[in-house]
Amino acid sequence: MRARLTFLLSGMTLTLMQLAFAQDGTLSLPKIVEAGNGFSIRSTGSGKATLYVIGPGQVLKQDVQLGELTSFPAGSLYNAGHYLVVLAGANSTESGSFDVIPASKPADLSFLAKPSRLPVGMHNAITGVAYVFDAYHNLITTPTPVSFELSSPSGAVEKHIVVSRDGAASTAMDSTAQQGVDKFVARIDQVSSVRVVGQVPGDPCGLKMTVRPSGQQLQLVTDPVRDCNGNSVPDGTIVTFTETYNGAQSTVDEPLKHGIAEAEMPSHDGATFSVASGVVLGNQIRWAK
Amino acid sequence: MLKPLLILGALFTAVSSIGGAQVAVRVETPTLQGPRPLPEQTATAAIRDYLQSWQSLRAAFEQNRTDLLDPAFVGTAEDKLAATIQQQTTLGIRTRYLERSHDIQIVFYSPEGLSIELTDRVEYDVQILDHDGVKTAQHVTARYVIVLTPAEVRWRVRVFQAALK
Numbered sequence: 122m123r124a125r126l127t128f129l130l131s132g133m134t135l136t137l138m139q140l141a142f143a144q145d146g147t148l149s150l151p152k153i154v155e156a157g158n159g160f161s162i163r164s165t166g167s168g169k170a171t172l173y174v175i176g177p178g179q180v181l182k183q184d185v186q187l188g189e190l191t192s193f194p195a196g197s198l199y200n201a202g203h204y205l206v207v208l209a210g211a212n213s214t215e216s217g218s219f220d221v222i223p224a225s226k227p228a229d230l231s232f233l234a235k236p237s238r239l240p241v242g243m244h245n246a247i248t249g250v251a252y253v254f255d256a257y258h259n260l261i262t263t264p265t266p267v268s269f270e271l272s273s274p275s276g277a278v279e280k281h282i283v284v285s286r287d288g289a290a291s292t293a294m295d296s297t298a299q300q301g302v303d304k305f306v307a308r309i310d311q312v313s314s315v316r317v318v319g320q321v322p323g324d325p326c327g328l329k330m331t332v333r334p335s336g337q338q339l340q341l342v343t344d345p346v347r348d349c350n351g352n353s354v355p356d357g358t359i360v361t362f363t364e365t366y367n368g369a370q371s372t373v374d375e376p377l378k379h380g381i382a383e384a385e386m387p388s389h390d391g392a393t394f395s396v397a398s399g400v401v402l403g404n405q406i407r408w409a410k
Numbered sequence: 411m412l413k414p415l416l417i418l419g420a421l422f423t424a425v426s427s428i429g430g431a432q433v434a435v436r437v438e439t440p441t442l443q444g445p446r447p448l449p450e451q452t453a454t455a456a457i458r459d460y461l462q463s464w465q466s467l468r469a470a471f472e473q474n475r476t477d478l479l480d481p482a483f484v485g486t487a488e489d490k491l492a493a494t495i496q497q498q499t500t501l502g503i504r505t506r507y508l509e510r511s512h513d514i515q516i517v518f519y520s521p522e523g524l525s526i527e528l529t530d531r532v533e534y535d536v537q538i539l540d541h542d543g544v545k546t547a548q549h550v551t552a553r554y555v556i557v558l559t560p561a562e563v564r565w566r567v568r569v570f571q572a573a574l575k
Binding site for chain 1: 490
């Protein structure tokens with residue numbers, strides 16, 4: 122009698138458990154899904170339920186049959202992030218979570234180079250910052266080597282390789298000695314982004330003039346004006362000629378034309394002439410007839 | 411909005427009251443790569459604006475209104491979040507994000523000063539409402555990577571992405 126009762130109770134318990142199992146669903150989830158890849162979620166139980174995949178980056182909702190494998194094809198989830206999974210059945214709700222990570226292959230570089238124009242020969246004056254993204258514009262946060270290359274028209278190349286941290290890599294480069302348009306490239310494998318950096322001559326270097334009579338006046342002419350690296354200082358740069366005589370001073374500002382500047386000034390015996398451009402002072406000449 | 415409770419060197423903790431809920435905010439000492447030093451005022455402004463972006467996110471996702479994202483988000487982050495809100499609207503879902511705590515660290519300040527990157531170990535609750543019925547409420551701990559860029563009067567979130575812890 123006791124054995125029959127035990128058997129009966131056991132049978133009832135098993136039936137109740139099966140009933141509960143039939144109503145509830147439990148979830149079997151991937152831990153990590155690469156962005157854009159397909160994935161599957163398995164539930165147990167029986168009956169119908171609604172499956173939610175929820176994150177700030179994307180939301181999916183699908184009616185499912187408990188006990189069946191629910192497959193999401195490639196391209197269903199492509200935004201990296203943390204996703205909640207909720208399986209809402211008629212009588213119960215199960216939940217879990219997984220992470221969508223960026224695709225492993227970089228597909229895009231967000232590259233910012235500054236400045237776009239600067240004088241030659243400046244130390245660490247050109248900066249480049251690159252953020253590394255996959256094809257879905259997820260930031261790839263795993264360390265990735267980024268190559269920065271600055272090439273001048275002469276063919277000289279300055280190259281730095283920087284490993285990104287949390288998706289960002291930055292570098293600083295010297296401007297080259299030669300004026301012209303440099304190419305600044307950030308590159309990962311076949312993915313590259315190019316910026317143009319204009320390098321202009323620096324301040325005049327070794328500014329020198331000569332003085333010669335020109336009728337009743339004196340003609341002051343500079344030598345071709347160049348920077349310290351031999352680049353021609355651009356036409357239009359102002360050169361100031363100064364005459365000092367008898368305690369009085371007169372000045373003439375002239376722009377460079379074809380690389381030189383010239384001016385006519387009064388001829389006074391014993392006058393002193395000087396030349397300057399910006400903060401750069403050239404030679405001085407004392408005029409004696 | 412933020413009331414600093416304690417300032418100890420470069421690390422401070424604050425409590426923000428958002429929608430009646432207390433949000434603990436902890437800011438770690440920056441571990442910057444790159445040559446440009448980060449002025450304290452800039453760091454404070456960036457973190458303040460980032461924390462405000464969570465309020466924009468919460469309101470936008472709760473009301474399914476993409477326009478509420480605009481002051482705080484820009485570029486990819488705004489596009490992706492707006493797309494999610496559109497999906498929610500289509501599916502008849504709303505989500506309610508309630509932050510509990512932030513643990514923030516600035517990890518990158520670009521040499522030209524045009525971007526700041528920070529990480530945030532954030533705890534929040536998510537309520538999922540399907541046709542206004544609450545389906546579930548879950549507690550989440552996640553590590554976010556955020557890139558901010560300056561706009562006219564504030565920093566705006568350009569990358570907003572949960573990463574592996």
